[in-house]
Amino acid sequence: MSTPSDERVVGRVVRAHGLRGELVVEPRTDNVDTRFAPGAVLSVRGRRVPGTGSLTVAAVRRHGDRLLVTVEEVGDRDAAEALRTAELTAPALAEAPEDPDEFHDHQLEGLTAVLTDGTTVGTVTAVLHGAGGELLAVERAEGGELLVPFVAAIVPEVDVAGGRLVLDPPEGLLDPAD
Template structure:
């Protein structure tokens, strides 16, 4: 079985004429993911792009990164990368040392239950916002509910058991 592929950045646009690109970072470890020599997968629809790129340089710029890749030597080649998602395999991620910290892919697909054991749904994705993380939970009826991923509302994450226990305040999981 192959490792899930995780996004670590998205190419926003070319920068300059020498092939540098502006990247929105989507990883907590940009210093590792975008270090010179790092190999990133590339996913983009509708344009011929390489399957992978090797980072040659990266530097901060206005809350994003300016990144250079091997074999991307001009503005036209950089333009073809516009909108591409840069990825790594989940097996390349370091284990977290904090027992209360999880990688997104570890939570996605877990059953969501109330403390009583009643099923609420399944974690579809982890949504990152300036205010914190939210679990996007798909109910059995197909409705999406956003649950703040905080200890008061999500008191238990049981990876081995394949479940997350939520203790929501009244009205969080309903349309009322």
């Protein structure tokens, strides 16, 4: 049995597809074939699922950069639509190679964001995945939220063990919105 800290986000439900309850899923894993293989069991985070809170993959097919996933627990469009925006999670894979320049969302969430001079900006509360790339949601120390593009030019250093990441923002990025 896995604990929530062992779970990794492997996809996000974008919307329902068709009348039979297929899910349009944006994959968030390099192991799509393993994570979404028929018979794979995925936990659901962010939405209420009838029964056990998990979904069993029955079938999957590619749809551009996304997947069309049929799960045993969802039989119609209404049930599929109820899962819109839900995150799909699965236990960490033991054999997953570690790339020092790649991070899981859970590793970044909770890190302290500091400037290159050491000034604290705030705390990373979430990693937002969009078509243009990832954004770090940072709760500012003085209040409010800041969205920071998660790119090497702006986030040159991530120290998971040290609990911080360094920001080198372009002029105006940290200015409060009017």
